[in-house]
Amino acid sequence: EDQVTQSPEALRLQEGESSSLNCSYTVSGLRGLFWYRQDPGKGPEFLFTLYSAGEEKEKERLKATLTKKESFLHITAPKPEDSATYLCAVRVDYKLSFGAGTTVTVRA
């Protein structure tokens, strides 16, 4: 059975304090790993897609990396507006399997 596990469940950061979120997965036939951001009361917003081990993607203060068993989302010098829940998902065929998410709170 495909499994996606995100850690930690919650992360409280001071503004400017860099950190990393982890997404570990066990799937057969991976067709992409996705990172989404979700604000309270909103739908998930797409951030990155990674397809192969060693691949990296960046967007502003966020950087996503991928290995054969896990992905990391690095937040560099976060700002309060980076506060959100970050979701990781893996695709096998047409189906996405999601982790439970990491809720990040950045204090000014």
Add this chain to the structure above:
Amino acid sequence: NAGVTQTPKFQVLKTGQSMTLQCAQDMNHEYMSWYRQDPGMGLRLIHYSVGAGITDQGEVPNGYNVSRSTTEDFPLRLLSAAPSQTSVYFCASSSALETQYFGPGTRLLVL
């Protein structure tokens, strides 16, 4: 482009009532799907469709029906609502195996 739209935004049902959650997309995406999101459990796939006339079950299909008569629309039907179906429902669409884009969600409370 409106993207993925969902109606209603919020609904309260009594146990045993039926209703349809609407989802529409204007991006000509062939793939559409429905998820439910519950606290601590992440998003779980209910049903999905790879094109008009083609649907299949996801991880948690029981109690839900879908149909896909057009490329644009993918309604989700609750046949007889139960308190366990209280959740937030998201519709998503994508082109083939590309990125899935999500709608704003429908919050459903079953009493």
